[in-house]
Amino acid sequence: MDYIHGYSHQEQERLLQQAEYLREKLILKDLDYQAGESLLEIGCGAGAVLGILGQAFPSLKLAGIDLEEKQIEYATNHLKTLNFANVDLRIGDAANLPWQDNQFNYVYAIWFMEHLNNPQQVLAEAKRVLRPGGTITLTETDYRTILISPESADYRYLMDTLCELLLQAQGNPYIGQSLGTLLNQTGFNEISNQPISFHYANSLNSQELQDFIEYVDSWLAPTINLAIARLGKDPQRLNAGLNWFRSIPERDNGAVSVTIYRAIATG
Numbered sequence: 403m404d405y406i407h408g409y410s411h412q413e414q415e416r417l418l419q420q421a422e423y424l425r426e427k428l429i430l431k432d433l434d435y436q437a438g439e440s441l442l443e444i445g446c447g448a449g450a451v452l453g454i455l456g457q458a459f460p461s462l463k464l465a466g467i468d469l470e471e472k473q474i475e476y477a478t479n480h481l482k483t484l485n486f487a488n489v490d491l492r493i494g495d496a497a498n499l500p501w502q503d504n505q506f507n508y509v510y511a512i513w514f515m516e517h518l519n520n521p522q523q524v525l526a527e528a529k530r531v532l533r534p535g536g537t538i539t540l541t542e543t544d545y546r547t548i549l550i551s552p553e554s555a556d557y558r559y560l561m562d563t564l565c566e567l568l569l570q571a572q573g574n575p576y577i578g579q580s581l582g583t584l585l586n587q588t589g590f591n592e593i594s595n596q597p598i599s600f601h602y603a604n605s606l607n608s609q610e611l612q613d614f615i616e617y618v619d620s621w622l623a624p625t626i627n628l629a630i631a632r633l634g635k636d637p638q639r640l641n642a643g644l645n646w647f648r649s650i651p652e653r654d655n656g657a658v659s660v661t662i663y664r665a666i667a668t669g
Contacts, residue, residue, distance in 0.1 A: 404517070404572060404573070405470070405517055406567055406568065406571050406573075406628060407621060407624065407625070409470050409472045409473060414472075414473070417450045418448060418453075418480070419620065420450065420617065421451050421454055422450075422454075423613070425454050427600070429451055429455070429512065429541075430458050431664070433458070433459075433539070435455075435459045435507075436507070437461040437462075438462075438463075439462060439508065440462065440464075440465065440505065440506045440508070441459075441462050441464055441465065441509070442465045442466065442467070442501070442505070442508070442509050442510070442528075443455070443467075444499075444511045444514060444524065444528060445468060445496060445511055445513075445517070446466030446473070446477055447468055447473050448473055448477050448480060449466065449476065449477025449478070449480045449481050449491070451510070451512055452466050452477065452481060452489065453481055456481070456484065456486045457484065463490075464481075464486065464490070465489065465491070466489065466491050467493075467494050467496055467499065467500075468493065468494075469493070469494065469495055469496070471493050474493050477489075496514075496524045496528075497524050499527045499528075502531070504532070506531055506533065506536060507533055507536045507537075508532075508536060508537055508538070508539070509528045509531070509537075509538040509539070510538075510539050511538075511539070511541070512541040512542075513542065515540060515542050515577050515584075516543075516568065516573050516574055516575060517568075517571070517573045518572075518574070519573065519574075521574075522584060522588055525584060525588040526588050528669075529588055529590060529669050532669030534669065536669045537666060537667065538585070538590065538666070538669065539664070539666050540581050540585075540663075540664070540665040541664050541665075542581060542662070542665075543578045543660060543661065543663065544578040544663070545575040545576070546561070546576065547659070548618065548659075548660045549658065549659050550646075550647060551650075551655060551658075552653065552656075554642075554646040554647075556639050556643035556646055557646045558643070559636075559639045559640070559643055560639070560640050560647070563629045563635050563640060564622065564625055564629070566633060567628060567629050567633060570633065579595075581595045581663055581665035582594070582595030582665050582667075585665060585667045590667035590668065590669060591667060591668045591669075592666075593666075593667040594666050595665040596663070596664055596665075597662070598661070598662045600660050601657065601659040602614045602659070603656070603657035604650075604651060604653065604656040605655075611656060611657070611658065612651040614658060615647065615648060615650055615658065618658075619644070619647065619648060622644065626640045626644065
């Protein structure tokens with residue numbers, strides 16, 4: 403797995419800010435976890451999402467796994483600051499989970515599947531560690547659905563480049579629509595994959611629009627230098643596309659929308 407955003411301290415802090423922004427509108431949306439049960443987050447990164455889940459469901463037994471040692475170190479410290487001292491955090495590969503069969507009531511992943519070149523192997527492992535009747539919750543987007551108004555050819559060049567960068571890193575920028583199919587192919591039951599759409603417009607709520615633009619910009623802007631280095635893309639066009647995107651809140655007719663997919667299934 404090649405995580406294109408890297409593992410710097412700045413990126414870890416960004417993950418915390420991202421989780422706070424998405425706390426109510428996405429991370430906790432429609433969750434109803436029961437007291438005393440157990441949850442594993444695969445690709446837990448800096449522990450940002452685990453912290454939010456732990457705060458919302460304080461009696462959950464939490465576990466997390468990430469391939470990168472720096473992420474687990476940061477997650478351990480972050481969760482301790484939230485007084486979650488007994489979280490079972492491990493460095494390891496989600497395609498070869500270091501837990502026995504039937505260990506968890508819930509498996510959770512967000513913005514993780516898009517970075518995998520073999521998601522079915524990871525899903526098979528998730529199914530193995532789920533208890534019978536346990537649920538898996540996956541959240542991903544399709545980056546082609548981040549649409550803006552007014553449109554810009556440079557912005558489209560930027561987003562096409564982002565998708566190409568994820569593909570070059572052996573990920574899948576379009577995986578949101580495929581989550582249900584992947585779960586079905588892996589043998590899960592009671593599968594749903596529902597779109598969650600967000601739309602922000604200057605004419606409706608300028609602050610919500612500004613907040614969303616800033617959220618996307620926080621992870622989009624740092625990919626430009628990587629795209630130039632890895633793909634040889636045109637720096638002028640990439641920066642023009644980013645600047646156009648940043649200017650959307652300043653335009654009377656400025657608007658942006660995105661579709662995110664939430665897939666849920668039982669093991």
